[in-house]
Amino acid sequence: MRGYFGKTTTLAAALMASASMAQAADVEVLHWWTSGGEAAALNVLKDDLSGQDIGWQDMPVAGGGGTQAMTVLRARVTSGNPPTAVQMLGFDITDWAKQDALANLNEIAEEGNWNEVIPAALQKFATYDGQWVSAPVNVHSTNWVWANKAIMDELGLSEPQTWDEFTAALQAAEDAGYTALAHGGQAWQEATFFDAVVLSVGGPEFYQASMIDLDPEALGSDQMKEVFDRMGTLRGYVDDNFSGRDWNLATAMVINKEAAFQLMGDWAKGEFLNAGKVPGEDFLCFRFPGSQDQVTFNSDQFAMFAQGDSVSDEQAALAKAIMSPGFQIAFNKVKGSVPARTDLDAGELDACGQKAYEDFKAAASSGNLYGSMGHGHANPASVKNAMYDVITAHFNGEYDSETAVEELVLAVELSQ
Ligand code: GAL
Numbered sequence: 001m002r003g004y005f006g007k008t009t010t011l012a013a014a015l016m017a018s019a020s021m022a023q024a025a026d027v028e029v030l031h032w033w034t035s036g037g038e039a040a041a042l043n044v045l046k047d048d049l050s051g052q053d054i055g056w057q058d059m060p061v062a063g064g065g066g067t068q069a070m071t072v073l074r075a076r077v078t079s080g081n082p083p084t085a086v087q088m089l090g091f092d093i094t095d096w097a098k099q100d101a102l103a104n105l106n107e108i109a110e111e112g113n114w115n116e117v118i119p120a121a122l123q124k125f126a127t128y129d130g131q132w133v134s135a136p137v138n139v140h141s142t143n144w145v146w147a148n149k150a151i152m153d154e155l156g157l158s159e160p161q162t163w164d165e166f167t168a169a170l171q172a173a174e175d176a177g178y179t180a181l182a183h184g185g186q187a188w189q190e191a192t193f194f195d196a197v198v199l200s201v202g203g204p205e206f207y208q209a210s211m212i213d214l215d216p217e218a219l220g221s222d223q224m225k226e227v228f229d230r231m232g233t234l235r236g237y238v239d240d241n242f243s244g245r246d247w248n249l250a251t252a253m254v255i256n257k258e259a260a261f262q263l264m265g266d267w268a269k270g271e272f273l274n275a276g277k278v279p280g281e282d283f284l285c286f287r288f289p290g291s292q293d294q295v296t297f298n299s300d301q302f303a304m305f306a307q308g309d310s311v312s313d314e315q316a317a318l319a320k321a322i323m324s325p326g327f328q329i330a331f332n333k334v335k336g337s338v339p340a341r342t343d344l345d346a347g348e349l350d351a352c353g354q355k356a357y358e359d360f361k362a363a364a365s366s367g368n369l370y371g372s373m374g375h376g377h378a379n380p381a382s383v384k385n386a387m388y389d390v391i392t393a394h395f396n397g398e399y400d401s402e403t404a405v406e407e408l409v410l411a412v413e414l415s416q
Contacts, residue, residue: 026055027314029302030076031087032069034062035248037270041335045137048321054314059083064247065188065375066092077101082305085318088134090125090377091384093303097128103304103311105132108319117341119364122299125377134301135322138337139360142265142298142372143196143291146251146272147284151178151260159286163200163230166289170237173260180237182259184245187388190395191374193234193263194227194387200290201227204368207294211373214383214416220409228394228401234263235395254283263288265298265375269336269352285352287359295363298375299340386415 027049033042046056061069070092076082082101096102109115109132118126122136145166152158152169155176160166170180183189199207202223209218218224239259242250251271253259262268272283279285287294302322304315311319321327328339329348338349338357342364346357363369371377376384390411394404 025053025314026057027085027318028057028059028083029085029087029318030059030061030069030073030083032061032063032066033087034060035064035246035267035271037248037272037274037334037336038267040274041270041331044327044331044334045321048327049318052317052321054317057084064186065089065191067188070381077305082307084307084312084315085302085304088301088303089298089375090371091380092376093125093134093301094128095380096303096305097131097133101305102128102133103306103315105135105304105311105319108132108311108316108323112320112323114323117343119342121297121364121369121371122301122340125299126301134303135319136299136301136340137322137328138332138335138340139297139299139356140265140267140337140375141295141356141360142192142374143199143288143294143296144264144266144268145286145288146254146262146264146268147286148254148257148260149280149282149284150257151176152284155260159284160289161292162289167233170234170261174237178257179239179253179259180261181234182250182253182262183234183238183242184247184250185238185243185392185396186245186247187392188374189247189250189264190231190391191384191388192265192372193231194391195296195372195374196263196288196291197227197230197234198373199294199296199370200288201230204294204370207296207370211378212371214379214412216409216413219412220405224405224408225401228404231391231395232401235397265372266336266352266356270334271336273334273336273350279350279352285355293363293366294368294370295359296370296372296374296377297360297363298372298377300337301340382415383412386411 049056061072073086126134126136155172157169160169173180198211206223209215248271250262251268254262255275277283325344328341329344332339338353338360342361346354349357390404390407393399399407
């Protein structure tokens with residue numbers, strides 16, 4: 001298991017390295033897929049393109065959740081040298097589309113029947129003003145718990161169904177000398193907890209009101225105080241060295257039987273698989289207790305930056321490759337996500353993947369599918385980052401729960 005090699009990637013270095021080395025028939029792809037599992041998944045895409053004689057100029061900017069990648073992107077666009085294709089999430093796509101920066105993919109979308117095979121929840125971000133602006137590669141969801149099965153068996157633990165059962169399981173793991181909760185202290189990782197905890201405290205209506213509609217009453221409610229109290233409880237089960245740890249290193253703690261649980265999106269599964277672990281045998285995945293019927297989702301998409309009037313051949317090839325049924329299965333099996341297309345046979349996915357695909361489709365049709373706040377699918381980056389600041393400050397003991405609630409209301413108000 002390796003950490004993010006890009007830890008050393010400073011903005012200046014990234015800009016210099018990329019000072020357009022891309023050749024005419026290359027795609028230059030800016031992304032943040034640098035962990036072992038992520039890189040393995042990306043190779044599926046690279047191989048697909050190299051089979052079509054299209055070169056790949058890699059532009060990795062490490063940092064889970066893509067915050068650093070978006071900073072580098074802004075700098076590249078400002079300097080008049082946007083990459084050909086960029087991994088992006090939710091409202092970031094909309095923000096760039098509003099600025100008229102993205103290439104129009106309508107012709108390719110029509111040819112590939114994207115309107116029919118991509119669910120409305122993803123089209124909301126992949127289209128802008130009637131125009132397809134990105135190609136969705138997957139659907140991830142964030143409200144998962146990853147568990148080391150050997151530890152659970154050893155301690156006689158079964159899948160916790162409620163918050164109380166979950167905290168009892170965390171306590172049992174701690175009492176037995178394990179790190180109960182593997183965590184990396186980075187704002188986006190704490191925000192990933194928050195997605196699940198908000199759902200588990202107040203259910204889907206509360207998630208909708210507070211995280212999506214930004215209703216000040218919901219944001220300032222007693223339920224929100226309970227959310228922060230639970231975040232504090234979770235904080236109590238994290239080891240002393242959590243600060244700044246990359247998410248994949250936290251996953252490694254569960255893989256290596258140092259830690260019992262991790263709360264993380266299903267990109268964590270890519271790390272387990274990359275380490276040769278088998279779902280159901282070596283590790284378990286279950287929805288965060290109290291959010292079993294809901295899915296907080298995010299979808300990685302590739303947007304093409306307009307370079308002249310039309311989409312270049314390489315951009316078109318990339319978009320088509322991303323959307324092909326064979327690629328969507330092959331890639332998502334490795335990545336831990338599920339296909340963005342809803343017309344594929346789930347039989348090829350592993351147990352966790354099949355559950356995720358069914359959960360996703362069921363949640364989409366029953367109104368239980370919610371954009372992840374932590375991963376840019378609930379609100380634009382300005383609001384997301386304002387929430388990150390408060391959540392992280394509270395997690396690190398800067399605010400008690402009451403103050404955190406007040407700060408959250410204020411931060412959200414000021415960020416809009
Ligand atoms: C998410 C992204 C995933 C994974 C994760 C950690 O935002 O959707 O694909 O890369 O960050 O890096």
